[in-house]
Amino acid sequence: MEYRIEKDTMGEVKVPADKYWGAQTERSRNNFKIGPAASMPLEIIQGFAYLKKAAAHANHDLGVLSAEKMELISKACDEILAGKLDDQFPLVIWQTGSGTQSNMNVNEVVSNRAHVLAGNTLGEGQKLIHPNDDVNKSQSSNDTYPTAMHIACYKMLVETTIPGVEKLRDTLAEKSAAFMDVVKIGRTHLMDATPLTLGQEFSGYVAQLNHGLKALRNTLDHLSEIALGGTAVGTGINTPEGYAELVASKIAGFTQLPFRSAENKFEALAAHDAIVESHGALKQLAVSLNKIANDIRLLASGPRSGIGEIIIPANEPGSSIMPGKVNPTQCEALTMVCAQVIGNDVTITVGGTQGHYELNVFKPVMAANFLQSARLIGEACVSFNDHCAIGIEPDLKNIKKHVNNSLMLVTALNTHIGYEKAAKIAKTAHENGTTLREEAINLGYLSGEEFDKWVRPADMVGSLKGK
Numbered sequence: 001m002e003y004r005i006e007k008d009t010m011g012e013v014k015v016p017a018d019k020y021w022g023a024q025t026e027r028s029r030n031n032f033k034i035g036p037a038a039s040m041p042l043e044i045i046q047g048f049a050y051l052k053k054a055a056a057h058a059n060h061d062l063g064v065l066s067a068e069k070m071e072l073i074s075k076a077c078d079e080i081l082a083g084k085l086d087d088q089f090p091l092v093i094w095q096t097g098s099g100t101q102s103n104m105n106v107n108e109v110v111s112n113r114a115h116v117l118a119g120n121t122l123g124e125g126q127k128l129i130h131p132n133d134d135v136n137k138s139q140s141s142n143d144t145y146p147t148a149m150h151i152a153c154y155k156m157l158v159e160t161t162i163p164g165v166e167k168l169r170d171t172l173a174e175k176s177a178a179f180m181d182v183v184k185i186g187r188t189h190l191m192d193a194t195p196l197t198l199g200q201e202f203s204g205y206v207a208q209l210n211h212g213l214k215a216l217r218n219t220l221d222h223l224s225e226i227a228l229g230g231t232a233v234g235t236g237i238n239t240p241e242g243y244a245e246l247v248a249s250k251i252a253g254f255t256q257l258p259f260r261s262a263e264n265k266f267e268a269l270a271a272h273d274a275i276v277e278s279h280g281a282l283k284q285l286a287v288s289l290n291k292i293a294n295d296i297r298l299l300a301s302g303p304r305s306g307i308g309e310i311i312i313p314a315n316e317p318g319s320s321i322m323p324g325k326v327n328p329t330q331c332e333a334l335t336m337v338c339a340q341v342i343g344n345d346v347t348i349t350v351g352g353t354q355g356h357y358e359l360n361v362f363k364p365v366m367a368a369n370f371l372q373s374a375r376l377i378g379e380a381c382v383s384f385n386d387h388c389a390i391g392i393e394p395d396l397k398n399i400k401k402h403v404n405n406s407l408m409l410v411t412a413l414n415t416h417i418g419y420e421k422a423a424k425i426a427k428t429a430h431e432n433g434t435t436l437r438e439e440a441i442n443l444g445y446l447s448g449e450e451f452d453k454w455v456r457p458a459d460m461v462g463s464l465k466g467k
């Protein structure tokens, strides 16, 4: 491996000759060999690129950075945003809790790339753009990392999570409408209950996802507040007058998203309640999706010895040993995703508690877990939609068989003969393996005609058509 020498305030460090990063990145690489797969998410790096570019523009507008430096910093940031420098960010999330080393990784890469963009050779000559004095101008890790975090999380929610959940919600709404007149047996405590329609059952899933989406959207306002301009402790030391508002408007312009300067920079640095709040909504969605996937796999169980009231697409051979077996694999993947998100919520909750005085120092782990959850929920919903939900069909034969066998149709008799006589009919039919109709007549409580008039599953589903 060929090296060049880079310097920081602690001295000289050897870095790989062909990489743009500098001394502080290399120190972090050497000092935190923890979980090499846990890279700082590229979405965070992209968030940094947006804010470094915005800071360069704001600094220039406010007269503290030359046009030449602004142009070079902007160009290097644009290359990061275009994904051209993805291999220049080797650090892991298990580093300083402020994310300083990733902030410096971006500062160093922008500085060295700008050097080359200005026509120089990497590692040779005096750098025109200093990583701290120019790229990090009017900034600290303490306000840049939370800003990158909010940009990355907000973008992931609106670009991946919300569209994914909406796609599944729309399919379930179509299924609900299509199945609205399919009368099936209800189950409470997993035991037979009174009937409802398959469409009514699915309408509950649609409402769950609508509430989850609403909860998630409600968190976007807090997430749109950005910490930039607070610098080290929230006071804005080393920033020019008007910088915080200007840089926020630049970020909003570059991202086309409604970011604004945080009302209170002390909160924005020291607490990450916006992340805790928003991940709470992701957890709510995970809880809903888990229930939906569980219902669907139980309803589809069988094909001969299960409930078998719906048919789901057979996508792959399920078993390496049992020929012809097909499994509800999309339900399994989705519920595993839900488990991961619920686990991430614990990490994020613990992370959120770790603000001490002016700084929260669990930033990287909070950001990484949030981004993982937000991506997983969005992508798992699309996968579940395309490979399962869209193909769900009712098994009308089984549905009818279960309705006709059900003892809980007897509930319709409560208002005619009373709870105790109705219970006697149900228990006797269960003991004797007979039908409700047979036992109702045998016990002399009502005639066959009365039974047929009063016990009609289709009349027992109420008028609530999923509204």
Ligand SMILES: O=C(O)C[C@H](O)C(=O)O
Pocket (backbone or CB within 6 Å): 098, 100, 139, 140, 141, 142, 232, 359
């Ligand atoms: O890196 C910085 O800008 C500040 C650092 O996180 C600190 O507060 O020590």
